[in-house]
Amino acid sequence: EDQVTQSPEALRLQEGESSSLNCSYTVSGLRGLFWYRQDPGKGPEFLFTLYSAGEEKEKERLKATLTKKESFLHITAPKPEDSATYLCAVQAGTSGTYKYIFGTGTRLKVLA
Amino acid sequence: DTGVSQDPRHKITKRGQNVTFRCDPISEHNRLYWYRQTLGQGPEFLTYFQNEAQLEKSRLLSDRFSAERPKGSFSTLEIQRTEQGDSAMYLCASSWTGGYGYTFGSGTRLTVV
Numbered sequence: 001e002d003q004v005t006q007s008p009e010a011l012r013l014q015e016g017e018s019s020s021l022n023c024s025y026t027v028s029g030l031r032g033l034f035w036y037r038q039d040p041g042k043g044p045e046f047l048f049t050l051y052s053a054g055e056e057k058e059k060e061r062l063k064a065t066l067t068k069k070e071s072f073l074h075i076t077a078p079k080p081e082d083s084a085t086y087l088c089a090v091q092a093g094t095s096g097t098y099k100y101i102f103g104t105g106t107r108l109k110v111l112a
Numbered sequence: 113d114t115g116v117s118q119d120p121r122h123k124i125t126k127r128g129q130n131v132t133f134r135c136d137p138i139s140e141h142n143r144l145y146w147y148r149q150t151l152g153q154g155p156e157f158l159t160y161f162q163n164e165a166q167l168e169k170s171r172l173l174s175d176r177f178s179a180e181r182p183k184g185s186f187s188t189l190e191i192q193r194t195e196q197g198d199s200a201m202y203l204c205a206s207s208w209t210g211g212y213g214y215t216f217g218s219g220t221r222l223t224v225v
Binding site: 004034036041042043044045046048049087089097098099100101102103104105 | 116143145152153154155156157160168170203205207213214215216217218219221
C-alpha cells in the first residue's frame with residue numbers, strides 16, 4: 001500500500017535556527033512529490049513539485065530535495081512567519097490517477 | 113481570478129440532516145478535486161473530475177456522499193444523513209491538464225452535532 005510518513009510531527013525552532021523536515025515514501029511508481037504549507041483554518045498552499053531523484057527546488061528560505069526514498073524540506077534562517085504545518089504529498093501509480101496521498105504533516109513553530 | 117472559492121466556510125448541522133457544499137475552481141482549470149481533512153491529519157482524497165466527468169472516487173466516499181460538476185464549472189459535494197464522523201474540513205482544489213500542483217480553496221468546516 002502506498003504510504004507517506006513525515007517527521008518530526010512537531011518542531012520548535014528559534015528564529016535563525018536552520019533545520020530540515022523529512023518526508024519518506026513507499027509508493028509504486030512515483031510520478032511527483034509535492035510540498036505544501038498550511039496555516040490554521042486555511043487550505044494548503046502549494047510550495048514545490050519534485051519529479052526525479054536528485055532534483056532540488058528553492059524558494060526564499062525553503063529548499064526541497066528528493067531521493068528515491070525520501071524528500072527533505074530545508075529551512076534556512078527561519079522567521080516567525082514561517083510557522084505553519086508543512087505537508088508532503090505524492091502522486092503515484094498509473095497515469096490515469098491524479099489523486100495525492102498526503103502525509104500527516106510537520107507542525108513548525110518559529111520563536112522570535 | 114481570485115483562486116478557488118468554497119462556500120460556506122463553516123456549517124453546523126444536526127445528525128441526520130443533508131448538507132451541500134459548493135466549490136468554484138479557477139476558471140482555466142479543467143480538473144477539480146475534493147479532499148477531507150480531520151484535525152492533525154493530512155487531506156484524504158475523495159473524488160476527482162476532469163471537466164464534467166467524475167473519473168475517480170475513493171473508497172472513503174460512501175453512498176451518502178455524492179459530487180457533481182455540471183458543465184465542467186463549479187462543483188457541489190452533498191452529504192446525506194450526516195453522521196458525527198463526517199465532521200471535518202472539506203477541501204476543494206483545482207488544476208489544469210499538465211499543471212504542477214493543485215490550488216486549494218480555504219475549505220468548508222463541517223460540524224455535525
